Amino acid sequence: MTFDRLLSRISLDSPSPLVKQAPTIVAFAIAIVLLLSPHPVAVITNFADFTIGVLLVAVASVLAAAVPWSRLPTEAAIAVPVISLIAVGFFRLGTGGALSPFGAILLLPFVWIASEEGRLNALIAAVGTFLVLFAPIVRTEGAASGTDLVRAFYAPVIYLLVAFVINEIAHRVRLQLAAAEAAAAQRKELLDQAVRASDELALNEARLKTANRLILSIWNAVTEQSVIGTDLDGLIDVWNPGAEKMLGLTQEQVKAAGRHVVDFHLTSELEERLRELDVRKVTVSSPGDFSALVDAVRAGYAEARDWTYVRADGKQVPVQVTATPRLDENGHRVGFIFVATDMTKAREFARLKDEFVGLISHELRTPLSSILGYLELMRDDEDAPLSAEQLQYLGIAERNAHRLLRLVGDLLFTAQVESGQFPLDLREVDLRDVVGASIESAGPAADSAGIDLVARLDDRPLLIRGDAQRIGQAVDNLVSNAIKFTPARGTITVGLERDDTDACITVSDSGIGIPAVELGQLSTRFFRASTATRNAVPGVGLGLTITKAIVTAHGGRMAIESEEGVGTSFTVRLPLEGSDRNDG
Structure with missing residues (x-):
């Protein structure tokens, strides 16, 4: 094994006892060479003490090299410099005592002991030094001189002070080293985090580019629907190829002209919608028109409505527009998105149908x-x-x-x-008479089916302006439906009461009910609930469509509540004659 490889295995961050012992080994080796040279600079005055000193330093060196100090408590390694300190004492006695030229070796184990952690080690270094320096006086035959005694006692005091200074400096160096190591570890961790963040950033950037390309491809592929994005005031800043195709203007033309989304709507439709919202009438150039498009969205709801777009060439395009809020990364509304579908073919198909x-x-x-x-x-x-x-x-x-x-x-x-062409014969109608007639007409069918038909009608007149025949038709549909969907020994309750400015007609049954997911489709033409098809209830799915149309034509509203296996309740609200409510 080469010397370089040997050095490479030595930890410089936490020197081993062998590394710390190395200067003492070198010092003793030099001293022995000088003593045994042909022209020695000093002589061995006591061969026994000399030999003990050499043997002790050899023992300390072997212990430093052979003992697995890493497995022992940290303070155990102090035994090596203590033995070396005793070895220096005997070596000094064997080479001239107080006059030995090799007394400086004492500093090597002294510094090692004093630099170890803890004030006790500084005291051990000072006491050991005192013993080494005082030993020649004890061994000297005859009375020691006053100078020797002063030197023997004064020097250890200086060594004690130096030991505490070294110990304190070593303590602070350890703290600084620990702080430096902690800072280095933190820097390394930060560097590792920065590298990981950089890798993740590169990966996310690649993913973002891929997603952008995909979104751009999808965006450019949407040519049958127009997608228009605006700020909070309706100024257009997003214009897809579908909008370009539908409205006849490019994105550059729209942005250069600073167009608003209301510029592409019929003025009459905007004003009609504003009247429905009970908003003051404004001119088409006023931003106030924009509320006609986004009033529901500002309230937190997505809205789909039929509008008419006006192309750049003046041609009108019937569309269905879905308006939704446009949010930033913090969830704050920064604008609106309008997705429009051309309904020209659909409306023509519906007209032909x-x-x-x-x-x-x-x-x-x-x-x-x-x-x-x-x-x-x-x-x-x-x-x-x-x-x-x-x-x-x-x-x-x-x-x-x-x-x-x-x-x-x-x-x-x-x-x-x-x-929109069915006629209404509007007259003053007392709903008690209409509902009562429907109950009377349905009586035989209810009796035949074994169903209890209960009437709960308000005693006061409930006058509305409407078509008695059509309203009777609506109530007949609801009651006949209830009879069809209610098994024998069930109950149907028909109620009529006043609710603020409305007359409220309710038809409740204890029948088979309707699944909750199907309630929104009940007024669709030819739709039949799954419970009706499973139970083979006859019908073609037009009754509720007709009923809702009649109620809507009278400015009323119809609500449905149902639970499968429990029953269904229909509520019709019609504005009483003379009420101020405007349902549009």
Whole structure:
């Protein structure tokens, strides 16, 4: 093993006892060489003391090298310099005593002991030095001189002071070293964190670039829907390819002109919406118009409404716009996003569908009316009376023809609702009479089904301005639905009462109920709840559509509450005559 490799294995951060003992070994080796040279600078005056000193330093050196000090308490290693200090004492006695030229070796173990942690070690170093210096006086034959005694006692005092100074300096150096090591460890940790953060930053940057490319690809691919982003005042700062295609302007043109989103809306629609919101009428150039688009969003709700966009060339495009808030990284609203879908084809399709339904309904009415007329003639023909069995068959045919006629009427009515053209014969109506008539008409059907039909009507007149026939039709639909969905021995309660400025009609049953996830679809044409299909309840899914249309046309509202297996409750609120509420 080379000397360099040997040095590389020595820890400089925490020197081992062998490293600390090395100067003492070198000093003794030099002293022995000088004593045994052909021209010695000193002589051995006591061979026994000389030999003991050499043996003791050898023992201390072997202990420093062979003992696994790392496994022992830190203070145990002090034994090595203590033995070396005793060795120096004997070596000094054997080479001239107080006149020995090798007394300076004493400093090496002295400094080692004094520099160890703890004030006790400084005291041990001073006491050991005192013994080494005082030993020649004890061994001297005859009385010692006053100078020797002063030197023997004065020098240890100086050594004691030096020991405490060395001990304090070593203590402070250790503290500084510990602080430096802690700072170095902290710097290393910070450096490691910085490296990790740099790696994560590079990785996140790569991911961000990938995500940006993906988002940009998706953004450019959205050409059938316009996406417009604005600040809090409606100034446009986001304009996707779909908006460019729909409205005929590029993003650069829109931003250069400082366009607002209200610039692409019909003034009449904005003013109508503002009136609904009970906001003062403003001109189209005023930012106040913007509240017509985002009033619900500012209140914390996403909103989807039908609007009409105006292209750069003046052409109008019917759209459905979903408005949502635009948030920053802290969740604060910084603007709005408007996603618009062109409804031109959808509305044309709906118009054609309604025309088709209306046409078919008209075409079916004539033959059905004719069939019913001839069936009536057959029943009333006195010249060729029908047998009981024939009358039974005729009754079945009449019932099915009337059922078809009602279905045709419902189809025609829904077509009129969709086109906004169904007529209302508005007059003063007392709802007690309308609801009472519906309950009376449904009585036989409820009795036949074994259902208890309960009426709870307000005794006071409840007057509204409306179409008595249409309102009766709505109540009939609700009650007949309740009868169909309520098993035998169930209960249906029809209530009528005044609630502030509204008349409140409730129809509650203890029937099979409707799943909560389906409640929002009940007023959709031809939709039937899963509980109805599972229980084979007859119907085509138009009754509630018609009912809601009638209620809405009268400025009212309809609410539904239901629990599957428990029952369903419909609540219709209609504004009383003379009330100030405006439902739009």
